[in-house]
Amino acid sequence: MKESLIALSTVYAPMVGVPALLFVYVLSLVFGLGVLGSVSFILVMIGLLVFGVSGLRDVYFHKNNPRAVKIGREFIEVKPKQEEKASDKNKRAVTFRVMRFHPETQTLKEQDYEIETNRFSTVLDGLLNIKAANDPTLAVRYSCRMGICGSCGMVINGRPSLACEKNVWNSAKNGSIEISPMLGHPLLKDLVTDFDDFFERHILTNPYLFRTDLSEKYNPTKEYPQTKEQLNKFLPFSYCIMCGLCVDACPVINTNPSFVGPQALSQVYRYYADSRDEAGKNRLEHVDLLNGVWDCEFSGSCSEVCPKGVDPAFAIQLLKMEVIKDDFTAIK
Numbered sequence: 001m002k003e004s005l006i007a008l009s010t011v012y013a014p015m016v017g018v019p020a021l022l023f024v025y026v027l028s029l030v031f032g033l034g035v036l037g038s039v040s041f042i043l044v045m046i047g048l049l050v051f052g053v054s055g056l057r058d059v060y061f062h063k064n065n066p067r068a069v070k071i072g073r074e075f076i077e078v079k080p081k082q083e084e085k086a087s088d089k090n091k092r093a094v095t096f097r098v099m100r101f102h103p104e105t106q107t108l109k110e111q112d113y114e115i116e117t118n119r120f121s122t123v124l125d126g127l128l129n130i131k132a133a134n135d136p137t138l139a140v141r142y143s144c145r146m147g148i149c150g151s152c153g154m155v156i157n158g159r160p161s162l163a164c165e166k167n168v169w170n171s172a173k174n175g176s177i178e179i180s181p182m183l184g185h186p187l188l189k190d191l192v193t194d195f196d197d198f199f200e201r202h203i204l205t206n207p208y209l210f211r212t213d214l215s216e217k218y219n220p221t222k223e224y225p226q227t228k229e230q231l232n233k234f235l236p237f238s239y240c241i242m243c244g245l246c247v248d249a250c251p252v253i254n255t256n257p258s259f260v261g262p263q264a265l266s267q268v269y270r271y272y273a274d275s276r277d278e279a280g281k282n283r284l285e286h287v288d289l290l291n292g293v294w295d296c297e298f299s300g301s302c303s304e305v306c307p308k309g310v311d312p313a314f315a316i317q318l319l320k321m322e323v324i325k326d327d328f329t330a331i332k
């Protein structure tokens with residue numbers, strides 16, 4: 001109420017009153033009304049004085065509080081100290097302890113980088129910041145930055161992970177993160193590994209739908225319909241993004257490189273279980289080997305690290321079952 005009265009008297013009254021009194025003053029001059037003219041003249045002067053004082057007050061506030069924001073007649077001051085405190089809370093210095101591979105000397109060497117991160121920073125963001133601001137020689141492979149392309153696999157705090165999916169603050173222990181390349185793949189430089197062997201194994205699984213009727217395959221006239229049950233049989237295994245984390249985590253392939261490996265075997269099952277595929281038993285022949293499904297010890301570490309929930313360990317056990325079923329059918 002008090003504020004409204006002040007606003008009324010200091011702003012709105014002079015705003016409306018001054019022009020009105022001026023009009024009265026002019027009328028009194030025209031019609032020769034001396035007393036009314038003098039009174040309206042004095043009131044006009046008072047109104048202008050009030051306007052002037054409030055204007056001067058605004059100028060004074062702005063000069064002394066450049067951060068003040070005027071809302072109606074009031075000045076709200078933004079307190080810089082509070083702002084700084086809030087931004088401090090959103091920043092944190094984290095040490096990236098990176099195990100770098102030097103191809104010239106074929107050695108691994110640890111290097112520390114301290115960088116500023118915010119609560120949304122991923123490990124990949126941090127590494128790219130290091131490249132941009134600290135050390136452009138650091139080699140990192142990435143593409144999508146959103147867990148789709150499978151390029152940024154590395155070992156973070158001892159666990160094969162996608163760098164673009166790991167939050168820095170959640171991963172840091174005592175203010176630091178340990179990062180190394182995936183030693184289950186040949187090393188190229190720093191955190192970048194060679195995937196040639198990995199892709200060759202994948203290609204050997206014939207990762208495509210096999211159809212016996214080639215004319216229908218190349219000139220299809222309709223879709224290949226599937227029921228929900230038929231789709232669910234292979235769908236989880238089709239989510240593989242070929243990041244190679246499962247291969248890095250697999251204790252078998254890391255001791256016996258002849259083992260086909262979890263990624264390739266899971267993809268054999270993915271196509272074998274697809275009702276549209278007509279390769280049938282031929283797919284089983286490629287995995288019914290000592291270095292095929294029978295070398296898997298079911299440690300489950302491949303499924304543990306898979307960022308897409310593919311569960312290669314389960315796929316291998318399903319393949320084993322299919323091989324046994326097939327053997328029994330042959331005996332009968």
Ligand code: SF4
Pocket residue numbers: 239240241242243244245246247262263266302305306307308309310311312
């Ligand atoms: S199975 Fe999982 S961990 Fe292995 S390559 Fe595919 S997505 Fe990566």
Ligand code: FES
Pocket residue numbers: 142143144145146147148149150151152153162163164165
């Ligand atoms: S950058 Fe593509 S999965 Fe990480």
